[in-house]
Amino acid sequence: MASTPKEPLKVVIEPTSSPASQPRTSKWQARFSIEGMTCSSCSGKVTEMLRALPFVRSADVNLIHHYAEVEYEASSRDHCEKKIIEAVEDMGFGCELDHLNENVEVTPVWEAVFSIAGMTCSSCTGKVQEALQGVPGVLEAEVNLMQGSAMVKFEGGRDAVTDNIINAVDDLGYDINLGEIRDITVEQNNETRTLQLRIGGFFCTECPKNVLRFLEQYDPPIKIERSYLSEEDRKNGSKKKNDPATVVISYTPQVPFHTVRTVIEDLEALNPAFEVSVYHEPSIEERAKIVRGKELKQLYIRLAVCFIIVIPSFLIGMVWMSFVPSHNKQRMYFEEPLWAGSVRRMDWALLILSTPVMFCIADVYHKRAISEVVALWRPGSRVPMGRRFYKFGSMNLLVSLGVSIAYFSSLALLIKAACTPYDMSHMNENGHVSSFFDSTIFLTFFLLIGRTMETWSKAKTASAVRGLTELRPSEVELVVDTVDTAESSSPDTPTGKEKNIFQETPPQMRTVKISVDLVEAGDVVVIPPEGIPVGDGKIVRGTTSFDEAALTGEAAPQFKKEGDEILAGTVNKGKAVHVKLQKVAGNSMLDQIVRVVREGSTKPAPMERIADVITGYFVPVVTLLAISTWIVWLSLGYTGAISKHWKPHDDTWAAWALEFAIAVFVIACPCGIGLAAPTALFVGTGLAAKYGILAKGGGEAFQEASGLDVVVFDKTGTLTMGHQPLVTDYELVIEGEQINGLDEQKILQVASKLEEVTAHPLGRAVVAFCEEKTTGTIQAVEVEEVPGRGLRGTFEDDEGRVQAIIGNEAFMVESGVAGWTQKYQNLLQKWKSEAKSVVLMASREVQGDGTAVPFELRAIFAVADPLRPEAAYVVKELQKTGHDVWMISGDNPTTAKAVARKVGIKEENVLAGVLPNEKADKIKYLQQTAPKRPRSKIARKLANALSSTPNAHRAIVAMVGDGINDAPALTNADVGIAIGSGSDVALGSAKFILVRSDLTALLTLTSLSKKVFNRVFFNFFWASIYNITMVPVAMGFFYPIAQARLSPVWASAAMAGSSLSVVLSSLLLKTKWPGVGFRTKVVTEAEMKKVVEEIEAEGRQQV
Incomplete structure (x- = not known):
């Protein structure tokens, strides 16, 4: 229980400023x-x-x-x-x-995620991104079309810049809401928990102030990050008036005395009317789902109303006028003039039917088109004046222009007819109606069908993040002792109701079912059969198996016993177990995966940027073509260059030529080009997450991975197991019982103490070995790590002071170590030829006057790091597909080449004895000197044109590693790939993360990236060919040959089919259909063993 006052209402409340007004x-x-x-x-x-x-x-x-x-x-x-x-x-x-x-x-830099509704193509995202980058203070902005979101980094005042961002996007006609925001200049403390409390039951203006004062005086301390308790706070914090009253706090949990449960209890004790709960802002995926749902609902309503109007329009404008004989009484009735001039009943009927379509159903296009134009030309616009004429508009503008021209030109013709006396001869003509009112209706109808199907298809792409976030349970069984439950978990408290649980629980223990939001790191919870852990932790009671397929892609359940780690998002497939939580509320592996996938989804591929450029100039070009088309046909008609029989008798050349222009406006489709890459990459990112691959680098990483030439492996922890090396042999270089005050015990104690400060796998192996052989410890005066070499230190005991070094052979040579007899050189060579790493230790005595004698060799250790069973198979498969495989290691050349031989890497492709700071240089060397994979001339030119690398002609190099010393190489490689069990630094430097420590995922990555980008190329090719061929058709290029043209109605249907076909093409990646879907190969142990045997046989033949 928190040590807060027993009677909270008697706390002395002193005037204090709100968090928003606190000093800087x-x-x-x-x-x-x-x-x-x-x-x-x-x-x-x-x-x-x-x-x-x-x-x-x-x-x-x-x-x-x-x-x-x-x-x-x-x-x-x-x-x-x-x-x-x-x-x-x-x-x-x-x-x-x-x-x-x-x-x-402090100049805070904020990272905010906004949800944006209404974007339909890359032209829309381009406008939004341009608007975001024009907001003062914005450093970086990336817009995601598929998720309907934007990630923005900005500096300065949080609320002021956020308001400016919202206003800038709102001016374009898109709905925008703030999702998540955090200060990235503040180092995240994993031991501190930050959450948002929702407090209801306020009955006066003093209630929010009392709550803030109470929290400020809370003991243990609680930090108030932001307050949205009052209406004024919500207004200043970019919140809506009807948003819930919340306060964001941070604190350090101390289970069971200081937890979110005790904070909520004390807040509710402050006033019986208060209702307190943990509040979560809707995630960007939840917002996207809500926005898609609202958008689909509105589209369904508009489509239904439009369909009702289409039926009589089809009967009047097409059936009666085209398929019914001219002398039919019903047709003659519709062609009779009514009310004014020669305006026929049919014209009035179509006007009445098309008007609500124009202003009430197609208004969504008009509003956004007008907003874009107004934003472009408004006072203070940051767009240069000249650019406003050649780069403007989006698909909304093209559709709006097409529909508006059809409607208003028809209205002009109707007014003209109303002023023209009726001519009886018109009753005998078989020409069509000289207006486009029916085109307005059918244009809108087909566009709505296309938009509805496209939106529905996008929703079906199913964000990978949304699937991962759904893996969290809503409730959990918290283990408490009987006394604690009786005192602090009454049925009316937030912790829930007490009850007995599983047989595995000791008799003195009880559980309470609570919301997952109320658990803390340090709590012990029960994971029942088929249950999902709420966070990462360790099993403290019981054994079971967990299905980790959702996180790692591993199909077989993994056996877990006491002491083993379990992860949030996995499923218990065995008996109930007790788990002590270590990471909850945003710090679990599942949360890290979600963050990485979100980060990757905002990074576009270079090919997307090309599409953005094309669609940016698309609308002005199409507008120019449409106007030119109308002028050309109009000129040809009035000058007599074409036959007058080409147009109907009751039509004018202006109206006849206008139909070509309307068709050009409607059929030109930038959406297909803009959706070609985002949809395929979005599906590809989801597939990658399904197979345990996190695309941290987004589309750019996928594009580079699809064209890899060289794959470089680190040795320790990548080709080898890394986390479980063992000292197999050791030799003490000692004569008699001791030399210079060091006996065998002291030598091993010094070696252990030196290696304690390093996280290197070889160091851990030496520490484990020495601790088994020795008792006691030695006092270290100073220990220093020498990067890429080893460690040095000074030790002191009753017998004097000794300096010692431990590390590789190069370190020994550089330090002038003596004692290298032929016996030990032969022993080292023997161990290295067996693919064992060697660690050497030397020492020297420090004299009283501070002088020291030369170092002498004291001990040598042989450390065997087992190879990953799949390593040889993966190397061979990469070589089969034309990749040049290399290995880089800080180990000695003999050991490194021995490991390379075992996995099938050529000895000349081994870079050994490389220091950590030199690994990045070796990557650059391979980028410039390694050969590119053989490709067709067309594929090579296309790859060069679309590559994001500054020198597209050079080799594309991937680096696969796991350690801190691999981070520079991972950063400098075109594609950095980190093993999931690696260090946080390595994971932060990589573009892809393999959640499973299984190299077969690398084969999945290379094949998936190729499949995804093949689909991107296909989508792009299809969308481009559509526009290249259909726009000339709509312009009437082939009309002089066959006197057949594409009407605006059918042009709208073709346009809808173009963008829809691109989305469906990307969705097919999720299937396993041959040729169109993605299938990954399951590698068996027999296949792995066969490759190892083949490599061993080749080695024997060479010997």
């Missing part, structure tokens, strides 16, 4: 010296305590040098320093301020 904070960096820390446990506790302070943004404690680097943000420097020193001293350590940097003003 500053960022400080300080170094504190800390005395009394003796081990890593001490430094770990100090680090944990510092990071838990609400104003601290980062804290790093150095055990060897006894200091802490702390970065904090606050308005009062002295107050924070005092709090830090007091907190450290309360733990029993001495603490004082050593150094403080100058006051640095």
Whole structure:
């Protein structure tokens, strides 16, 4: 239970400013010296305590040098320093301020996600992106057509810039709402939880203020990030008036005393009328789903009304006028004049029917077209004057122009007819009606059909993120002891009702069913059969199997026992187990996957940028063609260059030529070109996530992966297992019982102490081996890591001071180590030829006057890192498809080449002894020197034209790695691919992440990327050919030959079919149909073993 006042209503409430009006904070960096820390446990506790302070943004404690680097943000420097020193001293350590940097003003950089409704093609997204980038303060903006969202990075005032962004998009005629927003300049603290509380039951204007004051005085401390409790707060925070009253808080959970459950209980105790719950803003996927639903509903209504109008229009304008004899009484009745001049009943009927279609059904096109034009020409527009004439409009403008011209030209003809006396001779003509009112109706009808089917198809692409977020359960069984349940979990509290649970639960334990929002890291929960964990954690009781297919693509359930890690989003396929949660509420593996997929979905492929350029100039070009078409045909008609029999008797040349222009406006379709890449990439990203591949680099990464020439593997942790290397052999270089005060125990203790500070797999293997062989420890005075070489340190005990180094052979040579006899050189060569890595240790005694003798070799270790069983198979398959496979390693050349031989990599393709900072240089070297895969001349030219690399003629190189030292190479490679079990730095540097530590996913990635981009090329080709062929048809190029032309009605149907066919083409990727769908091959153990045997046989033949 939180140590809040027992009677909250008696808390002294002092006037305080709201969070929005608090003074501007500053960022400080300080170094504190800390005395009394003796081990890593001490430094770990100090680090944990510092990071838990609400104003601290980062804290790093150095055990060897006894200091802490702390970065904090606050308005009062002295107050924070005092709090830090007091907190450290309360733990029993001495603490004082050593150094403080100058006051640095914080310039926050925000990353916001907005949902945008109404975008239909890349022309729309281009307009929106241009508007976003024109907002002062915006640094970067990416618009996602398929999700109907935009990710914007901006600096400056959060609320002011957000309002400007919303206004800029709203001016274009699109609906926009703020989804998520975060300050990316603040380092995220995984131990601190940030959430939004919804508080209902306010009955006066003082209620929000009382809640804020109560939270500000809460103990343990709670930080109020933002408040939307009052109407004024919601208005200032870009919220709507009817949005719920919420407050965003951050705190450090201390289970079971300080949790979200206790905070809610205390808030509700503040006033019985208050109702408090955890509130989640709708995610971008949920907003997209809602927007798609509303859009479809509106389209269905418009389509239904239009269909009702189409029926009489079809009968009057087409059936009676085209298929009924001219002497038929009903037809003659419709052709009789009515009310004014020679306007026939048919014309009045079609006017009445088309008017609601024009202004009430097709208004969605008109409104957005007008908004685009107004935004372009409004005062203060940032678009250069000249550019406004050659780059404007979207599909909405083309449709609006086509429909409007058909309607208003018909209205002009009707007015003219109303002023013309009726001529009886017209009753005997078989010509069609000299108006386009029926075209207005049918144009709108077919356009609505196309738009409805297109929207429905886009919704069916089903965002990969939406599928992942649906893996979260809504409730969970929390394990509590009987006493705690009785005291704090009454039936009326937010934690729910107490009840008995599974037989696996001890008799003294009970559970309560609570919302998943109320669990904290550190809670123990029960995962029942077929249950889904609410977060990542470790099993503390029971054994079972979990289906991880949703995250990793692994079909077979994975056996889990006590101590094993389980992940959110997996499914328990066995018995109920107890799990202690370690990561919840946005920090789990599932949440990281969601963030990566979202980030990738906003990054367009280079080919998309080409499509954006084309569609950006598409509307002006089509407008020019339509006007030119009308003028040319009009001139030909009035000059007599064409036969007068080409037009109906009761038609004018102006109206007859106008039908060509309307058809050009309607049939030209930038949507197909604009949708060619986004739809295929959207489906491809979902398929990749299904198979455990996260496309962090988005469309650009897919495009580069589809044209790989070279694949470079790191050795340790990539081709080898990495996480479980073992010391198989070791040799002490020692004569007698000891040399220079070091016996066998001391040598192994020093080796263990040195390797403790590194996360390298070889170092961990040495530590595990030494700890088994020794008892006790030795005091380290100083330990320093030498990148790419090893570690050096100074140790002290009762017998004196010793300096020691441990690492690879190059480190020993550079340090001038003595003791290299032929015996040990032969032993090292033998181990390396067996594909074992070697670790060497040397030491020297430090004299009293500070002088030291040369280092002498003391111990050598052989570490065997087992190869991944699929490594050889993956290498061979890549070589079959024409990829040049290389291996890069910091290990010695003998060991590296031995590993390469085992997996089938040519020895000349091995780069060994490479330092971490040199790996990036080796990648650049391969990019310039490695040969490109053989391709057809057309494919090569197309790839060069669309490639995003500065030198498209060079090799496209992928780097596959997992370690921190691989990060520079992953960044410099065209396609960085990180193994999911790798370090956070490696994952952050990669463009693709393989969630499973299984290299066969790499084969899935290469085949999927090729399939996706083949579909992109097909879509682009189809959409381009459609426009290239259909626009001339609509212009009447073939009319002189066959006197047949494409009417505006059928042109609209063809346009709808163009964009719809592109979407359906992309959707076919989700099928497994031969030739059109995507299928991945399941690799068996027998196939892997066969490849290994073939490689071994080839090796024996070469010997």
